[in-house]
Structures are given as C-alpha cells and as structure tokens.
Amino acid sequence: MDLISTYANGVSELTRFSHAEEQPPLVVDVIVNPHAGFFKSQGVVSRQIRELEKKLADLRERAPRRKVEINRVHYTEHPGHARLITEDLVDSEGTSDSGMDHLLIGCGGDGTSNEICTALVHADAAILERLKLLRLPLGTGNDVADAHTFSEAYDLILGGQHAEKTGALRVSAAGSPPRYSFNIASIGLDAYIAALTNRFKRIIPGDAYKSLVDLGSLFYEQKVKPLPMDIIIHGDAGETRLDALVPSMVVMGISGGRTYGGHLPVLPRDDNVCVVARMGLLAKVRNKKLFYLGRHGELPEVKFYRAGRVDVDYTGGIPMQLDGEVVWLTARDFPVRIELLSPRIKVLRH
Secondary structure, eight states: OOHHHHHHHHHHHHTTOOSOSSOOOEEEEEEEOTTSGGGGOHHHHHHHHHHHHHHHHHHTTSOOOSOEEEEEEEEOOSTTHHHHHHHHHHHHHHHHOOOOEEEEEEEEOHHHHHHHHHHHHTSOHHHHHHEEEEEEEOSSSOTTOSOSSHHHHHHHHHSOOOEEEEEEEEEEETTSOOEEESSEEEEEHHHHHHHHHHHHTTTSOTTTHHHHHHHHHTTHHHHHOOOOEEEEEEETTEEEEEEEEOEEEEEEESSSSEEETTTEEEEOSSOOEEEEEOOOHHHHHHHHHHHHHTOGGGSTTEEEEOEEEEEEEOSSOEEEEETTEEEEEOGGGOSEEEEEEEEEEEEEOO
C-alpha cells in the first residue's frame, strides 16, 4: 500500500477510538486529494506516517467504546471531484436514514475544503444535523483547516466530537451560478498574488516560488490596469458607499479574525471587511510587512467594516479569489454581490 493510502486509512482508523460511551453509531468517510501540498514531499509524508503509526500503536491498547463503520477512503482525481464525491455522500445519506452520525474528513488544501463545503452548503438541513466535518491541514495555505497541527486533529477526532456551525459567503456575479467561500472572498491585488502563487508553486519546488510571487506582484498595475470601482458596504448601521474608488483590494470574510495565504492576518480584528485603496509601488514595498503582521489598519489607505453584504460594480477585468482559488472577472460579470450566509455546516471544534 502506498504512503497516501496508509495515511488515509490510518486517519480513518483513529476514529475507531472514542471516549464517548452512549452515542449513536458513527460512519466515517475520508476524502483525500493526493495532489495537496502536504503530499508533494515524500519525506514529510514518511515522517507523518511514522508519527501516525506510533499513535495507532498507543490507541490499540484501548477498547473501542463506540461502534464505528469506516465507509470508504475516496481519492480525488481532478479539480471538482471532491465536490462530486461529497454530493454523492449527501445523496446516500438522504436515502438511508440509518440513525448514524456521519463524520466526513477532508484531507487536502483550501481548494479541496471549498469543494466539500460547497456541496454541503446545498444539503438538506436534516442531513447537515447528522453530519460533521473535519478539515485536515494538508495543503499549502490551510487557512480553513479545523486544526492547525496533526496533534490538534487527532484530539478532535478522539475527543467528544463537539461541533459548531460555520458560515459561508455566497458570491453572485451577473449571469453566473453562485460561488462560495468558507473563509475569505476578495477582489484585486491579493487575488492576483494568489494566482501567481498557484501558478509558480506547481513548477518550482519548496518555497522558492515565493520570491517570484513577490516580484510578480509588483507588476499588478501593468497587468490588471485597475479602474475606479463602486462599492456599497451593507453594515449593521446602514450603507457605506465608496464611489469611484480605485482599490488595491476588497476583502470580505465569514467573520473577523480571519487569515489567508498561509495564515496572514488580513482581518485581524472583529471587522469582517477590509478595503484597501490604491497604493503606489513604493508604498506597497514599504508597507508589505504591516500586512504580514496584521498592522495594515495603521495605513490611511486601509479601512475596516463589519457587514453582511458587499456590492461591487466595475467596468473592467480583475481577479477574484475564493479560499485561494482564482477566477478572472470581466466587465460582464459585474455587479458582484458578496453576502454572508447563516452558519449551516457543522465542523469539529475543541
């Protein structure tokens, strides 16, 4: 059995051990993206497998207290496959009515997590009440992972499996089906940086691609040629209009305190919207560190808001990213509406 199979089956095996005594039976499905950033390094995989085997050896000394049925380990074969797998699982759950709880473990990056959650956000409420999700940190960014380390993930699986409902952003563009984000949706410079990152990390080993991304981001103005943008922010206190603003970026999260791009604190406070006005090249270079530290609120070009909806109108082309996946918008896609949905998907929490 290859290392990926060993890892996925081992993670499934962990769920056979629970401290809970009087709980309904649990069925487990694991969705693995074998092309996630974690799996690209065989050395990292080998070390993690050894750690997993050690934990399993310790756990086998305990008697299982809950009936657990490992349904399947599913491997994705192409972009969008994780969503299709999840939709099939939801359909099966809807027809079975087995009385079991269902734990879905996502083994991939933010893109894989987005696909799984996009399928779940359309599911019937009764099914979502029986289903819990755990997103393991196996990608490059891992900003939507429910655990930042494998130790945290094991604790979540083996504990009482407390779950909290997480929110979502629905992004509606003119003439297109809605898209969803489960962390952050943004338009502008940061989406362009995400596009460069996705492109370079496929062809450059290790972290060397980051230097090229930093260099490439300096040419954002020449590539995108940003134009004035009309923004309406629908907050608790009413509307805030930003007319004819030439932005560096417009960011909205499912809450405040969100990170992206590998845990960069883009929304470091309770506010869930950040608008950054156009900055010159020297200003970008000079202030880049403030964005890395979550101190960009000190800059006059940066404003934070708390809102349930943001409307954007624009007359040109510009990139948008949803949980790290990039879409290039054209003038025909506008206006774009980004709105916060009520929490529906249950994810494991400490």
